[in-house]
Amino acid sequence: MFKKILYPTDFSDVAHKALDFIICLKDAGAKEIVVLHVIDKGNFDAIARYATKDILEIEKNLKEGALAEIRPIEEKLQKKGFKVKVIVSRAIPVMEILRVEEEENVSAIVIGSHGMSNIAEMFLGSVSEKIIRRAKTPVLVIR
Ligand SMILES: Nc1ncnc2c1ncn2[C@@H]1O[C@H](COP(=O)(O)OP(=O)(O)OP(=O)(O)O)[C@@H](O)[C@H]1O
Numbered sequence: 001m002f003k004k005i006l007y008p009t010d011f012s013d014v015a016h017k018a019l020d021f022i023i024c025l026k027d028a029g030a031k032e033i034v035v036l037h038v039i040d041k042g043n044f045d046a047i048a049r050y051a052t053k054d055i056l057e058i059e060k061n062l063k064e065g066a067l068a069e070i071r072p073i074e075e076k077l078q079k080k081g082f083k084v085k086v087i088v089s090r091a092i093p094v095m096e097i098l099r100v101e102e103e104e105n106v107s108a109i110v111i112g113s114h115g116m117s118n119i120a121e122m123f124l125g126s127v128s129e130k131i132i133r134r135a136k137t138p139v140l141v142i143r
């Protein structure tokens with residue numbers, strides 16, 4: 001049931017916490033983890049509009065930064081014996097998470113209840129809420 005897990009992360013504290021639960025899913029048969037970070041297209045376009053630097057250069061820097069943040073996550077998972085696939089893309093986070101869910105044919109998604117904004121009054125972040133509504137596979141939400 002949990003053979004291949006999609007782990008979308010925005011590198012927030014809540015998303016980091018989800019990693020410990022993923023490791024526990026090894027005992028439930030998890031073998032492969034797809035770690036996905038989406039560079040929010042909306043934020044990127046806003047930056048690009050006023051950027052004085054080459055936007056391809058900015059995109060390259062953002063991708064490299066994200067890959068550097070993912071490396072310790074990847075190593076931690078590999079040490080625990082998981083196969084790991086890393087995806088960093090520039091897109092709309094919800095759309096991209098749903099696209100990768102389908103493309104990678106994952107068996108479940110593990111996501112944080114909140115992310116970088118982490119507004120206490122919100123029951124869920126907007127990304128996690130939409131993923132719960134629209135995902136085809138089971139979603140494990142970590143608080
Ligand atoms: N850009 C992203 N790439 C990959 N995963 C993401 C991204 N943004 C959010 N997530 C995932 O969704 C979870 C919930 O984040 P979400 O963005 O919904 O909450 P928030 O940032 O507190 O609120 P909001 O973005 O609505 O202001 C995160 O813990 C993470 O697992």
Ligand SMILES: [Mg+2]
Binds near residue numbers: 116117125127
């Ligand atoms: Mg967010």
